[in-house]
Amino acid sequence: MRLHLAKGTIALAAHIALEESGLAFDLVWVDFATGEQRTEAYLAINPKGRVPALETDHGILTETSAMLGLIAEMAPEAGLMPGDMWARAKVAELHLFLAATMHVNHAHKMRGSRWADDPAAHKAMQAKVTENMTDNAALIERDYLRGPWVLGAQYSTADIYLYTIARWLEGDGVDLAPFPTLRAHMGAMEARPAVEKAIALHI
Template sequence: MRLYYAPRTISIAVVIALEEAGLPYDPVQVDFQSGEQTSETYLAINPKGRVPALQVSDGTVLTETGALLEYIATQAPEAGLVPDDPIKAAQMRSVMYYLAATMHVNHAHKMRGHRWADQQSSFDDMTAKVPQTMTASARYFTENCLQGDYVLGDAFSIADPHAYMICSWLDGDGVDLGNFPGIQAYLARMNERASVQSAIAQGML
């Protein structure tokens, strides 16, 4: 498999999942600073101009973080990255959908205002709102998503790489992590995992 990624973006959740699953992959960095994601070459791979994109063995390119995480789990069922219990699996996915549809969008308002507006004043207003919306998201995550050491309590799942990456942005988004000791402990716990250490060693985090 070939994974197109950019450092410190949500695409690193896929790296962590691949490492947890023990699956071989070829990482290809997309240079956001030079605008490589909007080049004709990359748009031919992922017309959305975003990461992650995962090219699998038959040449098919998969996109969207949640879909890639689910695919990885199916390729390594022995890793137990999705719970067998349908209720727990649904709870896991509900967290992932919240992360993708709400918390990630809140974060994107800081630097990606052009997706929703055209005026600089609108961009400035969205950026100014980010500490408030991300603090609210951190509170929701703490009170309703983090059920123990991991999203599902004692069991690590594909929700955790997703949550880890988004929670790693909180400090930079103006959230006072001192108010969220549960998230601080969660980040520290995740940082100790071999999968995250591998991403760090590769300069992805």
């Protein structure tokens, strides 16, 4: 498999999952500084002009949640997806919250032009980022993170996805002091060899 990725992005989640899986993969770095994600060559891989994109023997995937699910299924021995039906539903629930709500709230800081052309509107969107991300972190701390992992004792792709977005919180102005379980989760993630190996390439 081949993962197209950029530093500081959600593509870290698929990268960590690949490291955890033990599957063979290559990395292809996309240069955001030159706008490579919008070039014809990259749009032929991912017409959305975003990372990650995962090239597989079956075709190309362009959504993080789908990639995490595929990687977990391809490497069942890595134990990234619970066997229990309800636990899998809770993983899906958090994946969707992270993708559709929290990632979008974060994107209002740098990518306001997706939603408005008026610079004043961009400023107004940026002004909400800290508040929205703090609210999202509080919800996760209270309702999603059983500790030490999202599901309690069992590690899963939800932990990988959550960690990737949690890395953005301080930069978004969120004070992590009121979120001890989330802070412990980040520390536990960083103690995993696969995570350590992946994040070393994202500094």
